[in-house]
Amino acid sequence: MFWPEVTLVDACVRRDGEGGSPTAVTHDDPAATDADRCAVAATAGTSHAAFVGPGRTRDGAWPVRFFTVTTELSGCGHGTVAAQAVRLTRSGRDELNDRQHTGGRTFDTVAIRQPAGIEVWFDQGLVALRHPAPNERTAIVEALGLAADDPHPEDAPRIAAPGAPRMLVPVRDRSALDLVNPHLGRLATACRRYGLLGCFVYVPPVGDRPAAARMFAPAVGVDEDVANANSAGCLAAHLLDSTAARSVAIEVEQGDTLGRPASVLASARRGPAGITARVGGLAVVRGEG
Incomplete structure (x- = not known):
């Protein structure tokens, strides 16, 4: 057509x-x-x-x-x-x-x-957060091919759903993020098995330096996304949930490994019904x- x-x-x-x-x-x-x-x-x-x-x-x-x-x-x-x-x-x-x-x-x-x-x-609306079951976490982490020292020492994977759920997986630094080389077939199978859109691998923001992330969603035909704005909102909700603050605002840099540098802005706040997020970009x- x-x-x-x-x-x-x-x-x-x-x-x-x-x-x-x-x-x-x-x-x-x-x-x-x-x-x-x-x-x-x-x-x-x-x-x-x-x-x-x-x-x-x-x-x-x-x-x-x-x-x-x-x-x-x-x-x-x-x-x-x-x-x-x-x-x-x-x-x-x-x-x-x-x-x-x-x-x-x-x-x-x-x-x-x-x-x-x-x-x-x-x-973005409400973002539902939960901890993955051990089998979910193991299947995704193994499909990502992370080395033993790649996981973040303080943060932990979460499943976030502003609608479609996806797993947020923190790694220790940008060097580890750049080297992530998932087995796309295994990742697609694991995501379909557990009803996940994909996997958002990220480094949390540190001081004035923005967060960085890569989104893999082979189960829906996108091996790696240049920019995934909804997952940036999910990350803001997760980071807020990990603190006692009433709101969080972040910038998430993406796309560098694909030669298409991208940036997403996101904020999250607590409300009567839970954590809501707002997402923006240029x-x-x-x-x-």
Whole structure:
């Protein structure tokens, strides 16, 4: 199926406007099949594609669906950044406060023009946290191929779910992070067995130095993600849960091992229902094809 207008966006670029995760954004076509939508990502050469619905939902939100080359996702953080950046660009405004409906949930978004691109923030909502069972933890860690001294000496793996669950796995430093070389087949099998989207391997922030992370999700057709914004929100929620503070704000650098340096901002706060997160990133709209 042919889509006449696909916009390419670098989502979650660094502060200089370089790098980021290439993402395809287009209007959805009700006549399209899910296979057609997966083909858009494959043809565009992007890991993800965002499809913006033709009209608002009953609660006034724009429906947006996300697909990889193999499947639909219940949510996509950097895809949301890309989709809202395109909506602002096409509106001709300097700021757009709106609502998005994805994966059965409606949430607030804001997009603002900045000198280096378009800054987008969205409310991630509640993030559920739990400790993995021993068999879950063992299967994922072994599939990652971590050496004996790679795990972080103080932090520990958690499973975080802002919707789709994923395992957060801390390692001791950036050198260990750079050397992670998972067995993708085993990791995909383990993630499917335990119902996980993927595995977010990270180094916690230290002082003024941002956190760093790599996201592996071969079970959904993404061997390694340039930027995974939702997992950055999950990390903020986990770090807050480990302290007595009422809020946490972090920056997470990603994409360096893929030659696409990316950066995601995230904050988490405690509320009556639990820990909620807010996620943001800078997007550069590159053009249409």
